Amino acid sequence: MRIISVNQMNEADRRTSEFGLSGASLMDAAGRACAEMVHNTWPDGRVIVLCGQGNNGGDGFVAYRYLEQLGRQVSLFLIGDVGDLSGDAEGAAELVLDDIQAASVLLDKSENDSFELSEGDVVVDAMLGAGNSRPLEGEFLQLVQLINATKAHVLSIDVPTGVRGDTGALSSEAICADITVTFNALKTAHVIESAASLCGAISVVDVGISEETLAYVGDEIFLNRPDVWADKLPWPTRSTHKHQRGSLGVVAGEAGKTGAARLAARAGLRVGAGLVTLLGHASAIPEMAASSLAVMTKDYADIDELYLLSASQSGLVFGPAAGVTEGTRFKVASLLQTGVPIVLDADALTVFKDDPSFLFGLLHEKCVLTPHEGEFESLFPGLLAEVGNKINATRTAANIAGCVVVLKGADSVIASPDGAARVNVHGSPFLATAGSGDVLAGMIGSWMAQGVSAYDSASASVWIHGEASLSGGAGLISEDLMDYFPRILTRIYEEIRPSNVLWERKIEFST
Ligand SMILES: NC(=O)C1=CN([C@@H]2O[C@H](COP(=O)(O)OP(=O)(O)OC[C@H]3O[C@@H](n4cnc5c(N)ncnc54)[C@H](O)[C@@H]3O)[C@@H](O)[C@H]2O)[C@@H](O)CC1
Ligand SMILES: Nc1ncnc2c1ncn2[C@@H]1O[C@H](COP(=O)(O)OP(=O)(O)O)[C@@H](O)[C@H]1O
Ligand SMILES: [K+]
Known part of the structure; x- marks a missing residue:
């Protein structure tokens, strides 16, 4: 399992859409995998999908669509305006346009009674992904604080919002997830503390970015597991003596x-x-x-x-x-x-x-x-x-x-x-x-x-x-x-x- 940087992942993404699957197909596979993970892990309970304006939010729109198809009771919120979406995220949002609500609803005390998060609810965190490099502020910060204060289950897409993909450094506040679903390779934040602990259990899903592409863009950085060294260990044969x-x-x-x-x-x-x-x-x-x-x-x-x-x-x-x-x-x-x-x-x-x-x-x-x-x-x-x-x-x-x-x-x-x-x-x-x-x-x-x-x-x-x-x-x-x-x-x-x-x-x- 490779560990790659955010820029390298963007490059892998770009090469894949040039020579293989389109960006929209990658996003579809990513959002679908997240929906299935939610459904298999928490088969009951209301689901709330929280989207930001980048591609992480795009994955969230897709996840919402598949969760609906799976028959789940699910609500969709966007931080910011629909008009500001672009690219693949805009395309994914167009399929669920009528269902998008403003995330401010969740923060407004007079309106949020029906959405008050409680135990048994599931939050899909598609607010910010690996592209985030700024400290959290405004609604992002408020929502992260709100979610961390509840007992709802949380699945983060790619990285918990507030965690920097490349360094594992944290904003003043970051989502504490139960599960983080990421795609084809790990990023530093998934393995280095204290970000790694905020990811919860990590699931690396194949959305169609090939190992050849990852090897082309990445450095020789891997998760340490027996598959990378087991065949290098020496074992005695029947005739071995101790001096050998x-x-x-x-x-x-x-x-x-x-x-x-x-x-x-x-x-x-x-x-x-x-x-x-x-x-x-x-x-x-x-x-x-x-x-x-x-x-x-x-x-x-x-x-x-x-x-x-x-x-x-x-x-x-x-x-x-x-x-x-x-x-x-x-x-x-x-x-x-x-x-x-x-x-x-x-x-x-x-x-x-x-x-x-x-x-x-x-x-x-x-x-x-x-x-x-x-x-x-x-x-x-x-x-x-x-x-x-x-x-x-x-x-x-x-x-x-x-x-x-x-x-x-x-x-x-x-x-x-x-x-x-x-x-x-x-x-x-x-x-x-x-x-x-x-x-x-x-x-x-x-x-x-x-x-x-x-x-x-x-x-x-x-x-x-x-x-x-x-x-x-x-x-x-x-x-x-x-x-x-x-x-x-x-x-x-x-x-x-x-x-x-x-x-x-x-x-x-x-x-
Ligand atoms: N191979 C890949 O790289 C794939 C990537 N996908 C998704 O794409 C994501 C990366 O997409 P993006 O690069 O668009 O990153 P983000 O979805 O994190 O979005 C960054 C956007 O948020 C804004 N922003 C950054 N920091 C902010 C802050 N603190 N407060 C408010 N706004 C802030 C930026 O201006 C930018 O518009 C991944 O995390 C993943 O979820 C998937 O669609 C599947 C494939
Ligand atoms: N919280 C932890 N989780 C996993 N491994 C740990 C943790 N804390 C320490 N270790 C491991 O335990 C070992 C401690 O080594 P070291 O600090 O040199 O201790 P000592 O000098 O007492 O032998 C290292 O292999 C380190 O990686
Ligand atoms: K996220």
């Missing part, structure tokens, strides 16, 4: 602070690295060894020994609970010199707050940085605010760093330095718990240790991490996440494995 499954080294903090590294190491083992080793100072070895069974431990006396131990691994993780110290800076520099694929997280990022360009000079293409918003701000000060769009800010960051950047959160963006990005919305808010980022770092390091690209390692890990959190539900703590991995991985494996590759050896005798 990669060796992950997790560099621990000092004694008493090794829990974060232990979480990363265990997660790394669970997602398949054949060997996982915790690397620490001699003083930290007893506590690490005491709690790690399959995970090995090795001590290093100084930075040279750390370099040698790290250079023999096929993947590395460093940063969780490492400490914001000069020592951490030296370790980062040394680990990066090995050229081994590496995940840098937490303190290994924060420690470069004062001179991020020093870090950028050391990074290579097999690195993944996994900042949360605070750590991102340390490395790329002001970038998020300046770009105003989390997806594009992360793409810019990846370009500056020259490696994959994962900007974590409820809407994690995984960006590659070549401009591609994937946005992950698959996860539970119960991931907001100490140590869940450490688990994620270990997972990414493990896939990289197994030879998966930095971009696919990060994408697969973020999704599986989110899926595990959904399995865990409420009360989740980071230690629990790993317990869900086997079931999730088995499911992914079973969906994509070639039919002639079986783990279980079947030998049958016939007599």
Whole structure:
């Protein structure tokens, strides 16, 4: 599923009407899909369709017509004058001209008794779509406030009115929808908070804009789902031995602070690295060894020994609970010199707050940085605010760093330095718990240790991490996440494995 900008969607629309379906046909398909969604989701209750003067309103006129055909009790309101409509919206309005009422009726206390919105009513929000770039005012603002204050169900067409399609930024007030129906591709507002939460459940409907057209106009930005990376994961064959499954080294903090590294190491083992080793100072070895069974431990006396131990691994993780110290800076520099694929997280990022360009000079293409918003701000000060769009800010960051950047959160963006990005919305808010980022770092390091690209390692890990959190539900703590991995991985494996590759050896005798 692609994520595209408003301008790109307009261009896709234009190309489609030039080479394929007319604008009126697209609008007909869009409005019809919305009517059917209303009817299937809320089979009873009065429906109120609220239209603006652009094409979003056009979709609303179409939806009204189909809702009537479906036998629904439905009323139609327009903000503004019929005479100001143009293009496809004007064409759609002409078919229902006699039924259009002024939206002011809904706002006029003396007239609105029969239209007072109540529980069980359904509002179709066709006021403003992706074309809106101005703050709401006048009747738009008043109607949005009125609808948000009722308990009526709301279906928004394309985006909830008040939400900017491209940035996910909000006007002072924006519709809070139960369902948002959009067309052929997602826009930033559907996946980036806090706009995404206002969309409610999102339904992407095919109105006839082809994938070729979207690929032509769009960038390589996709929703992060198994379909974009599942076939890139390595699986053991019958004759595989552990040394062929990669060796992950997790560099621990000092004694008493090794829990974060232990979480990363265990997660790394669970997602398949054949060997996982915790690397620490001699003083930290007893506590690490005491709690790690399959995970090995090795001590290093100084930075040279750390370099040698790290250079023999096929993947590395460093940063969780490492400490914001000069020592951490030296370790980062040394680990990066090995050229081994590496995940840098937490303190290994924060420690470069004062001179991020020093870090950028050391990074290579097999690195993944996994900042949360605070750590991102340390490395790329002001970038998020300046770009105003989390997806594009992360793409810019990846370009500056020259490696994959994962900007974590409820809407994690995984960006590659070549401009591609994937946005992950698959996860539970119960991931907001100490140590869940450490688990994620270990997972990414493990896939990289197994030879998966930095971009696919990060994408697969973020999704599986989110899926595990959904399995865990409420009360989740980071230690629990790993317990869900086997079931999730088995499911992914079973969906994509070639039919002639079986783990279980079947030998049958016939007599
Ligand atoms: N492929 C596509 O792009 C398709 C688009 N369709 C619909 O077309 C919509 C986009 O149409 P438009 O570009 O006409 O966008 P809108 O329907 O959002 O309309 C923008 C209009 O509202 C005015 N306006 C903007 N901000 C305002 C504000 N704050 N207060 C008052 N007026 C404001 C503008 O001057 C303009 O006239 C989509 O959201 C979707 O609903 C569908 O018809 C199906 C296909
Ligand atoms: N509200 C949320 N919804 C979904 N995922 C979340 C949410 N809050 C945090 N996460 C995820 O949880 C992890 C937290 O990582 P991080 O902030 O580094 O925590 P820690 O340092 O405690 O491990 C990230 O993967 C992040 O994307
Ligand atoms: K809308």
